[in-house]
Amino acid sequence: MTTIWVDSQSGSDGSGDGSRQSPYYSIDKALTVFASGDQIRILPGTYVTTDNIVISGLDGSIFAEDPYSVYVQPLKTTKHRACVAILESGRFTLQGINVLQAADSSGNLVGIYAENIETFLCYTCAVYDFDVPSGNGVGIFASAEKGRVERCEVSNFNCAGQTTHGIWTKGIPAIDCPVASISGVNYCWGILMDGLKDA
Numbered sequence: 001m002t003t004i005w006v007d008s009q010s011g012s013d014g015s016g017d018g019s020r021q022s023p024y025y026s027i028d029k030a031l032t033v034f035a036s037g038d039q040i041r042i043l044p045g046t047y048v049t050t051d052n053i054v055i056s057g058l059d060g061s062i063f064a065e066d067p068y069s070v071y072v073q074p075l076k077t078t079k080h081r082a083c084v085a086i087l088e089s090g091r092f093t094l095q096g097i098n099v100l101q102a103a104d105s106s107g108n109l110v111g112i113y114a115e116n117i118e119t120f121l122c123y124t125c126a127v128y129d130f131d132v133p134s135g136n137g138v139g140i141f142a143s144a145e146k147g148r149v150e151r152c153e154v155s156n157f158n159c160a161g162q163t164t165h166g167i168w169t170k171g172i173p174a175i176d177c178p179v180a181s182i183s184g185v186n187y188c189w190g191i192l193m194d195g196l197k198d199a
Contacts, residue, residue: 001060002038004030008045027053027072036060042097044069052077052102056087067096067124076104081135082113083127086120093121101130108132109161111154112140120144120172125152132159137184143170150175157182163189170194 005011005023013029016022024030027047030040036058043065052074053062062084064070074083083099086092094112102108111127114120120142127139139154152174154166164184167174169192179190 002035004033004038004040005043006030006040006047007043008047009043011043031055034058034060039063041065042070046071046073048103049074051075052079052082053084054079054087055085055089055092057089059090059092061093061095062097063093064096064098068098070096071098071100073100074102074108077102077108080110080113081107082110082141083108084111085113086117087113087115089117089120091119091121092117093123094125095121095123096125098126098128100128105131106133109135109159110138110141111157112142113138114142114144117142117144118146120147122147122149122152124150126154127157128153128155130157130159132157132161132164135159135161136163136165137161138165138168139179139182140167140174141165141169142167142172144172147172148175149173149177152177153179154182155180159184161185163187165189165192167191168194171196 137159166179
């Protein structure tokens, strides 16, 4: 496993090598070298990515060094209509990422999207300040065979479409997750858990 460090304060995409001593400046750069089993470790700061974060077919993790000081906001979301999308993975962990809606909100319906993952772990992440112009909005969507969404928060999530889900999981539980100030036109679910297996 390789740990890829990112620091918006002192990193460099030109001269950095992704080490702790010489981190990259952007998440965009870290994604270009990310391989299965790697970890992207993000130091405090606000990170504006050129597009949404999409990792498909790879195991690994994305960690905030300080869960309360890392903010991610894409300029646009061209795939899966989500700011962060993790797909087709054996095991993946997200921890401590604060997700803000893409600057171009027209196609952005989801904060964090995870699907077809064997084990998905999402801890202390937050999705907030979304105004979804159309369609069905979801703060955090996670479909996995094992894992959990724990101590994650969705707030101020407003959808002009038909249905809003603060947190929607399939197959895994959402534990100790506050959801507040969400709205939808027809239906509005704080937390919906589908298909939980009996212990």
